[in-house]
Amino acid sequence: MELRQLESFLAVVEEGQFARAASRLFLSPPAVTGHIRQLEREIGMPILQRSPVMLTPAGERLIPHARAIVGAAKAASDAVRDIRTEGPAPLRVGVMAPGSAELTPAVLRAFRQAQPQTRITIESLGFTDYITPLLEHRVDAAFVRPAPDDERIAAEVLTAEPRVIIAPATSELADAEELRLADVLEVDYVRLPDATPRGFMEYAYFATARDGMRPPLGLDQVRTAQDLLNSVASGQGIGATLYSLGRFYRWPGIRCVPVVDAPWEASVLATRRNDPRPEVQAFRALAVMIARDLGPKLVPAPKPPS
Template sequence: MELRQLASFLAVVEEGQFARAATRLFLSPPAVTGHIQRLERELGVQLLERSPIALTPAGERLVPHARTMLAAANAASDAVTDLHTDSPLPLRVGVMAPGSAELTPAILRAFRKAQPQTPISVESLSFAEHTTALTEHRVDVAFVRPPPDDERLRVDVLTTEPRVLIVPSANPVGDAESVRLTDVLDLPFVGLPKGAPRVFTDYLYFACARNGMPPRCGVDQAQTIQDVLTSVSAGRGTGAALYSFSRLYHWPGIRFVPVLDAPWEQSALATRRNDPRPEVRAFRTLAATLARDLGPKLAAASELAQPPAVLEL
């Protein structure tokens, strides 16, 4: 299986015609046809119906893997392009836990495979470091929520999810199957540090429904999601999160309750807009590829009518 065969296969899938795929790849139509025929022979299955162009079940299964393999190859190419040193600088990855749910470890694993020569350090980010860790050059890429509103940063949205309330199990709200924003606004929320940016406080406290009124905050201040969970489990406040948290955190004394009419929110990968490093570009490319290919699984897991799903990423 060759990369040019996979590139021809994806080009035909995305363009819908052999001729347009050939133009896109600067090849002749017979060359593109030959690539796909050899790929089908090697795999022993038909990937495309020819008249009209349509994916077979085997072709549908190959598409996400082909995209990931090409993205990894491009990342590897970027790693050696403009290389000025035999000891590449580490790529510093900031994660405001849990990042972008199951995508976070999947992206890190894919990058390690694509660029094993690039050292990676993973650093935990507090709520106050939503943007400052990047703007102060302490990390190179950051998994955060919601997407930062800062012109110095470039943002790639990775997940879009419903919202949940994090409440003590003993709280009457904890017995509800779901709530609405009118049930949420008067609850005492866990506080945030002064350095938390406005976009994050608006996200946490459902500012879109408060008409400018501030939230009622408890005595605790949380720097991380672990602080929120600790405070809530002790009955000292209420928190809010994305729906994926209900799959990822199992703490005694808390419940995750869907907020049915809250706007869906996003998690994102943020980088400095002017960062020239090819490793950063490669990381963004892999993140976007995996978000596109694995996104449907995450979306299915966020269906409120279904029990939490176990994803195989």
């Protein structure tokens, strides 16, 4: 079992397609397919179903161990790289669009002004991979929602917002001024990949209100905010999100409607717990200060649930 095989396995699971996984890894699709077949031969059973891509029971058991091995290898590589790299390492920030609304650019600007010697890089995060990049040391901090349920990650709440439904503009739901959970529990939702972290699935499907059960799902799999908006606009189902995403994205063919009795949810800044880097600690402290002092001015107040 080789590291590159496990990297291909994780990429296919997180991207939901062999072609996307190959693009992410800068490999050809046949190379990724070969890695998966080699893994399956070594294990002695399939780890992925094809068309659509889904984990088998063996794949479900393998995935946490694969992530741990790949994460450990990445951490070791980063440790050695830090020794040979001249100057301070960059601060790598992940953003699941739209982050924490207006607070995200405000925090980035303030940190650049406070620590101009520290280079910042930005990485886009999707619904399936907003926890893994932190644990694999691909990013140092991440603006995400909801708060990751992982003891290895610390999360600072930056915004608390009401929930909205993104509905096709031609649907009956789009005609409503406001909705309640009972109105949206039995409607088709856009589909999240099986590799999506459970916490995000529960958030996206209002799982608490439906006793943990999944709703009816459309065929399209969505991994990013743009995927979500395109899928809803094409009539593949509805999506649930935060107030700020609907405010940031004025997308043709959709309408955002508040769900007034749904519990509010948070956007957070997530970091590895006990990360010793002063730059990470300073970034986290600055984000909390800006959220506390400037948040009410920067983020328009939503209509509270009635």
